[in-house]
Amino acid sequence: MDDLVLWVALTLMPGMRPSVYERFLETFPDPLKALGSPAGRFGSLPPGLVRACSLHWKDYIPKAREVLALAVKKGMDVLSLVHPSYPERLRQIPDPPLVLYVMGEILxxxxxxxxxxxxxxxxxxxxxxxxxxxxxxxxxxxxxxxxxxxxxxxxxxxxxxxxxxxxxxxxxxxxxxxxxxxxxxxxxxxxxxxxxxxxxxxxxxxxxxxxxxxxxxxxxxxxxxxxxxxxxxxxxxxxxxxxxxxxxxxxxxxxxxxxxxxxxxxxxxxxxxxxxxxxxxxxxxxxxxTEYVPEFEENENSGVSVTLEEGEILKIVGNDVLSRDEVLRRSPFPPGKSCALISALETKGLLERMPGGRLVRR
CATH class of the missing domain: 3.40.50.450 (Rossmann fold)
Structure with a gap:
């Protein structure tokens, strides 16, 4: 059975609300292991949720399949908490959504x-x-x-x-x-x-x-x-x-x-x-x-304004001498976007292209 069906089934069970997510995830760090577990493992979680997870979880599978089919029909992506595209910062809060329905693209x-x-x-x-x-x-x-x-x-x-x-x-x-x-x-x-x-x-x-x-x-x-x-x-x-x-x-x-x-x-x-x-x-x-913002709006040494995206590229280069391909490999942005950022930083005099095409910060 597709794990995504099981994730959706979890969210459809009575008592599975965001208010209990933190306790649920503390009890079951791997949420799918709650399905079919003995009732005694659920601690203080709501009785209706305990019964659904422990005894009746298979009853929610048909509805979960219907939900997934409808989501696909309407052009939605469905991400479980463990999906690689699930936003990492959201995953780190104590009560993250077990499933996210998405339209568009999270980059x-x-x-x-x-x-x-x-x-x-x-x-x-x-x-x-x-x-x-x-x-x-x-x-x-x-x-x-x-x-x-x-x-x-x-x-x-x-x-x-x-x-x-x-x-x-x-x-x-x-x-x-x-x-x-x-x-x-x-x-x-x-x-x-x-x-x-x-x-x-x-x-x-x-x-x-x-x-x-x-x-x-x-x-x-x-x-x-x-x-x-x-x-x-x-x-x-x-x-x-x-x-x-x-x-x-x-x-x-x-x-x-x-x-x-x-x-x-x-x-x-x-x-x-x-x-x-x-x-x-x-x-x-x-x-x-915070530690999250990777660069500053003005370069410390030159006073030249940079965007946060340009700051990401400067941070990647750091004090190293890197090939363009290595910068593209490490960059969180698409190759075309990264190339444009590199060109902008060269224009601003913050990156210099060495013989052989390698990049260094100025």
């Missing part, structure tokens, strides 16, 4: 990701800031992650799309149930220049608690979270809570004290979040707070 370069989130009812300033933040982060080589929601989320995606960069959306419904429905066109644009993911199978409606559950995925995929505007009870603050639990950087854009949509962001700043007003601030904060 290695998407590990350089920042979440941009906020209220569904932003001010005009908030809308402009979100679009500019998404655009400038994407231009710098960052993948912009958000939730496709009205307001800040959708504007951040639009900025990244307009920049011709990478962006990824996490839905609180099945990928064939676009919500909000008026963002269908944006959904297609995000899919074409990045990816859209969900942990919910095709046909799943946008239930209220799904959005809280999906917020952990947004945080889990990103190096850090930027909150553009958020009210006192904004759902974006739950994304921040998960980000803090996962050790991600948290940043916020300051707002007017008379703007109700800035109450939450100003509270975050008072509690120690990084103050940011633009993409440059975000990149500077990430370099200071």
């Amino acid at each position: 290695p370069r998407d590990h350089l990701a920042v979440a941009v989130v906020g209220t569904r009812s932003p001010s005009v300033t908030g809308l402009v800031t979100a679009e500019r933040m998404g655009r400038d982060l994407a231009t710098a080589g960052i993948t912009v992650v958000s939730g496709l929601a009205r307001g800040v989320d959708s504007q951040a995606h639009r900025g990244a799309v307009r920049a011709g960069g990478r962006t990824g959306a996490v839905l609180g419904s099945g990928l064939d149930v676009v919500y909000p429905p008026e963002e269908r066109r944006l959904f297609e644009e995000v899919r074409r220049c990045g990816w859209v993911v969900s942990e919910y199978p095709p046909g799943s409606p946008p239930l209220r608690w799904h959005f809280l559950e999906r917020n952990r995925i947004i945080s889990g995929l990103a190096m850090g979270v930027v909150v553009v505007e958020a009210g006192f009870r904004s759902g974006a603050l739950s994304t921040v809570e998960r980000a803090m639990a996962y050790g991600r950087a948290v940043m916020a854009v300051p707002g007017s004290v008379s703007n109700p949509s800035a109450v939450g962001t100003n509270m975050l700043l008072a509690d120690g979040a990084g103050l940011v007003t633009c993409a440059r601030d975000v990149l500077c904060f990430l370099r200071r707070e």
Whole structure:
């Protein structure tokens, strides 16, 4: 039997919710070994889940096959937690989705990701800031992650799309149930220049608690979270809570004290979040707070601006003298993209081509 069928079957069992994933994975580091295990091995997991896994797991196989067939029919890829293409940063959180449904393509370069989130009812300033933040982060080589929601989320995606960069959306419904429905066109644009993911199978409606559950995925995929505007009870603050639990950087854009949509962001700043007003601030904060950003926006020695993608190439070369083929082999980017980055760095005077075509940093 195909292991992917078993993974999907696990997610269909009663009681298998994100709230129990951490306990489940602690009990069964290899989740498929839960199927058919004695009930006594499940500890404090929900009784319904214990019975389903221990005694009745085969009953869920037909439905799992139906779900997979529908996903394939609708153009979705299905990734289990152990699939090589499953995002590594997401895999490392304590409660990762056991299965991800994907439209578009997740690339290695998407590990350089920042979440941009906020209220569904932003001010005009908030809308402009979100679009500019998404655009400038994407231009710098960052993948912009958000939730496709009205307001800040959708504007951040639009900025990244307009920049011709990478962006990824996490839905609180099945990928064939676009919500909000008026963002269908944006959904297609995000899919074409990045990816859209969900942990919910095709046909799943946008239930209220799904959005809280999906917020952990947004945080889990990103190096850090930027909150553009958020009210006192904004759902974006739950994304921040998960980000803090996962050790991600948290940043916020300051707002007017008379703007109700800035109450939450100003509270975050008072509690120690990084103050940011633009993409440059975000990149500077990430370099200071995490080990994830591989290079700086200005080369330490020359002061020449570089994108994070160019920084990846500089880091690969390091203090070595490498052939172009060796750089291409080590690069996380496609060969054509890597060649373009090498050429840009040569133009900026940061890489030099030695006799024989070998590359060295200047």
